[in-house]
Amino acid sequence: MYKAYWLTNVTLDSGYVFENERIDGTKTALYNIFINDGIIKEIQLANVPLQTHLPVQDARNLLALPAFKEMHNHLDKTYLGLPWKSCTPVPNLMERLNLEAVELAELAETGQHRAEQMLHLLLKGGATHVRTHVNIDPYIGLKNLEEIQKALESFKGKMTHEIVAFPQHGLLRTNSTALMRQAMKEGASLVGGLDPGGVDNNIEASLYEMVDLAVEFDADIDIHIHDPGHLGFYTIKKLASLIEEAGWKNRVAVSHAFAIGDVPIEESNDLASILSNLGIAIMSTVPINRVIPPIDLLHEKGVHVALGCDGFYDSWSPFGTGDMLEKAGRLAERYNWKDEYALTQSLQFITGGVKTLDDEGNRLWPNVGDDASMVLVDASCSAEAVARRSRRAAVIVNGNLVYGGLNCESALKAN
Known part of the structure; x- marks a missing residue:
């Protein structure tokens, strides 16, 4: 991986969908994330055209979760x-x-x-x-x-x-x-x-x-x-x-x-x-x-x-399988945590307490200044990832790809 690059088309939990004052689903959005020297330096919505001469790694709409x-x-x-x-x-x-x-x-x-x-x-x-x-x-x-x-x-x-x-x-x-x-x-x-x-x-x-x-x-x-x-x-x-x-x-x-x-x-x-x-x-x-x-x-x-x-x-x-997402899913099953909120929040038990959303649906992770460490999964939101033990496509540690694969473009990119 590169010291400085853009990770584009990353799906993030961005809020909750409320129906009759009840959390009924999870909002997500696509983001571009600028990573430099292992740290997240900038996060911007992917619908804004990206002009850069830096390398670009395309996350292909995969959902990012805290490591x-x-x-x-x-x-x-x-x-x-x-x-x-x-x-x-x-x-x-x-x-x-x-x-x-x-x-x-x-x-x-x-x-x-x-x-x-x-x-x-x-x-x-x-x-x-x-x-x-x-x-x-x-x-x-x-x-x-x-x-x-x-x-x-x-x-x-x-x-x-x-x-x-x-x-x-x-x-x-x-x-x-x-x-x-x-x-x-x-x-x-x-x-x-x-x-x-x-x-x-x-x-x-x-x-x-x-x-x-x-x-x-x-x-x-x-x-x-x-x-x-x-x-x-x-x-x-x-x-x-x-x-x-x-x-x-x-x-x-x-x-x-x-x-x-x-x-x-x-x-x-x-x-x-x-x-x-x-x-x-x-x-x-x-x-x-x-x-x-x-x-x-x-x-x-x-x-x-x-x-x-x-x-x-x-x-x-x-x-045993060594799958921590499976552990989170099993915990949710044992306590019948099957609604959108409970499934989303159960992720914190395998991330050291890091949550993607707070109780009101504000995004808690990731933030500028965080280590660029994340798991990219084939899921629409965190709740689905926990419930379905979704496929891990890539693992990034301090900006470096340590498992899986991504599409790379090093030329000028405009979305």
Whole structure:
């Protein structure tokens, strides 16, 4: 791609169609967007004749969406790139961990190759950022971290990333604090945690250890809490109290958090207020086979909720596509968000909170000064893209085409 060029004939959400004071559809319009050095410098309606000697890329009326963020993944676990292998059944979580421990050393040898297969799937689906958890444990030490760092480096300029040092087999259970500390020194950017009750069997000690690590390295936290019911609920409340005590506001995420959906709605409501006040985010994979946290309630209370694909096609599950738009669509299906407004707004759960339109229908994205990163899809509007999981035709990152193709004209163009 060029340093400075016009991206022409781009469809953008431009407003809502109201019928009897109800949102009945989405208005769109064609725009020309001037991009220079990876930044959007100008946006003008395409019905104005464009006179330029700069290169022109024709978007062919494709709809532009904000680039997607995959906020819960395990690049080190996937079987992608290896011969097909289904999932071995186990009776419980601990047996699953034991099974995973057996294959860790063997899988680590192909870590970079497998992770690159996953990253390619994510990118072609429109994700230009990934938060990946990487196993840090005595079975493989930092081998997975080294392999994943090489894979992420090969996608430099195409995807940004965060690496969570993740004690999958228990921070206390496997005595992994020293390895976690080493991982943070070697390039991990977040401190992870896992089920202080169900795995470490000591909620308070496990949480204290994790928070102390985060404070030591001035790092954010992403802890996986699968524990259901009041065990998981108590764990999340205890975490919240430690976060308030440590002054770690707006620096913590809880992944899965199934327990918030297991307790009475009054308790969920109270905890949602606590999470919102402390800026504790919830990361969900929107599973279809179990209760999930009440994302609608959490969002209404101001809790930041983001979605991810998890470590699909691995020892935990043979399923998954790496398609973040599919995740947004599944979320909409679970909550019966089927009207135009709800479908449009559900996009924010895979874009880091970026919305194309506000509640009144004013365009929020894109704006002059934004990074020129977007997904071009074959859809008439955002609502259709979410509902129909529309085809991704191209992905642009900081002005550069990193997936798909566009028509290019470098001569003087007049529309």
